[in-house]
Amino acid sequence: MPSGAAPLIAAALRQFAAVGFEGASLQRIADDAGLSKSSVLYHFASKEALLDAAVRPAIEPLCALIDSADLENPAGMEAFLAQFVDFLFDHRLEVVVVVSHGSALRGIPVIDEVDGLVRRVEELLRPEQGSERDAIRFGVALAGTAFMLVAADRWGTERLPDDVLRPMLRSVLAELVLPGATAQPA
Amino acid sequence: MPSGAAPLIAAALRQFAAVGFEGASLQRIADDAGLSKSSVLYHFASKEALLDAAVRPAIEPLCALIDSADLENPAGMEAFLAQFVDFLFDHRLEVVVVVSHGSALRGIPVIDEVDGLVRRVEELLRPEQGSERDAIRFGVALAGTAFMLVAADRWGTERLPDDVLRPMLRSVLAELVLPGATAQPA
């Protein structure tokens, strides 16, 4: 992992999140990182490889989150929800890239892998036949939580600071998903 | 409203929803509509004007929905939620464009107008001070519902048909938002 690659990945992540993969140019990414366009293509074989390097670090944590999920009992469920919120905050830009612009990127391996993980979450939420409606309620809550983070970046003029928003989202998500839980103000 | 403009708007909406504004080229939009690239710029002054013409029709219904919203009593709330879901289905592609790719389009008038409407919804949900948490729960439910539609287009291999999904989303949204309501299976 060369030294100059890290700021390029950070700049690429910012640009991809802001204007999408197609909208971001290697030139602007290079300018953002304070390097030349040629340097980008020295560190990464192509623009697509740069996207891969930027998004891939988020895959393993998400995979681990899914693998360790135990949604049978309320405690396991609550742990899953908390870890899900933490994941969203820890990989905020990656989430924005995939959620906001991912539909245009089908066919790119790293995006397809993320899509596969999303499908695994979907299966996770539908353990038995016939609970279609519960799965949708679950999906709305999860997707809504993810989107609130995107929205916070997009419409957030004077939004809540993260250390307030995070426990609040955790609490709201638990309330929406868990069966008998009632709200306890954050 | 010239005749040849309508298929161009339809094609543009499909392209913008699929690959984003930056990712869609006038050439592909023209091909999709069965016309030449020059024809696109005959009917619309620029690519941005085409986006405006494609998205603007969704603004007035959304505005009317917000104006007529009465969230004080449960009946008014339920009516608002039902109309919100209907709006999402009636202007599906426009919603996908704005939700998925809108963050890259700030500065374009029609997008800024939509952002203003979103902010009005946000204010609608926070009638009094201190109910920050309720507003977030509300926002998660609304955003999640909108995103489920986007997700249905994106990950939907063998998804539910619309006439099943629509009442189900309506029911789920009511359950998530309304205080004392319990689920009645669709």
Place this chain on the structure above:
DNA sequence: GCAGGGTCTGACCGATCGTGCAGTACGCTC
């Protein structure tokens, strides 16, 4: 001093982008 690898850059390429413009085919009215 010098060779070599890692890092970075400017010049350049072909393709495609959005856009401007001259021109063409059709239909309508006098």
Place this chain on the structure above:
DNA sequence: GAGCGTACTGCACGATCGGTCAGACCCTGC
């Protein structure tokens, strides 16, 4: 048939896109 407006197209433009390549500038080991 002359004149005109509408719908549409082909062609060319400057800019920018992702990508290639030959070097220049380090730093380290000999």
